[in-house]
Amino acid sequence: METRELRYFVAVAEELHFGRAAQRLGIAQPPLSRAVAQLERRLGVTLLERTSRSVVLTEAGSVLLAEGRAALDAVDAADRRTRRAALSVTGSSGLVLVTKAGASGELLAKLLDAYAAEPGAATVDVLLCGIGEQERMLRDGRADVALLHLPFDSTAGLDTEELCTEGQVVVLPAGHPLSTRSQVTLAEITALPGLPEPRRPRPDGTFPDGPGPQVRDSAQLYQLIALGRASAVLPESSRAQLNPGLVVVPVSDAPAVTTVIAWPPHSRSRALAGLVRTATRL
Known part of the structure; x- marks a missing residue:
């Protein structure tokens, strides 16, 4: 497979529309259609089911979309690392x-x-x-x-x-009943009413299911805790970053x-x- 064909296919697979994919790639639609068809012939599989109204990924197409994204990410990473390596040799980076x-x-x-x-x-x-x-x-x-x-x-x-290596603490809003304790357990934290653990993004950027709020950064997390909408178990060194409206209590059975x-x-x-x-x- 050529990386150009793979980029073309990924664009179509993500857009599920040849016209939008062509616009995104900055090319005309006919060569895009030809490139995807050539890729299908080379692989000997149907990647996309096309009708006059829709484009749908086949099972094989879904696999190539996932693998293609990873392959293109690796190519882009190799490009960046190679350029940075050359700069490091000359001392300009x-x-x-x-x-x-x-x-x-x-x-x-x-x-x-x-x-x-x-x-x-x-x-x-x-x-x-x-x-x-x-x-x-x-x-x-x-x-x-x-x-x-x-x-x-x-x-x-x-x-x-x-x-x-350090222990972990639970971050709670100031004035919470547990804030005066010398330590708590994970079971006690899990049972806290109204203070669910936040949902942090997975490596692919998606969030797991659950009752807690979605959180992308520490500032957002600390604000939600101060508002009494969440709690969080964090490394002990996070104490240094806390606002006055937050308190921490060591968690005795949390993993280091x-x-x-x-x-x-x-x-x-x-x-x-x-x-x-x-x-x-x-």
Whole structure:
């Protein structure tokens, strides 16, 4: 398969309309139709059921849509990483570090200060992202290195070094009956009336089903908690980010959270190696 044909097919499969897909791609409709038909002949399968009024994915088309998106993402990531690797050799590019907004703030500040003091340190641009986005940004080549948190983020296929491990706390609105407790259990939190756990996005951007509100970033989460609409179990270091209207209580039986620094295994960047060495030394 050619990537051009694959991009054409993905556009049609997402739009389910050849005219809209052609407009999105900036091409005329006839060559788009020919390219998709050629792809079907090459694969020997029907990808789209076409009528005068509709376009519908076949089972084979649904599979190719999912696989095609992943393949095109990998191609785009390879493009970005290759260009960044060339820049790093010439010294004209620094590092891009991505982390979830509001997470590991104290650790990140210490890391950046310590690395900046190293001889020959590269510039480090920090990207603050929403919940669950840092892993995807690292994998697709938009970042060189990330701070991830186990067991919430996946590190499969990445190189990592563990930096610290901490307990978890429940964040509650000030004045809540549990706010004066020295500790609580997960069962007690689950049973809280009117304070459901928020629904955080999956790696693909969709949300799981459930009663809790959808939350994409820490600022939104903390505001919902302060309004008495949600509660959340977070790493203990989140204390430093809380507003006056929120309180935290340790959760005795919550699993520990481990912060790791992660990077693609094929990286040969000396600047990245220096940043990782600094992080592990801290």
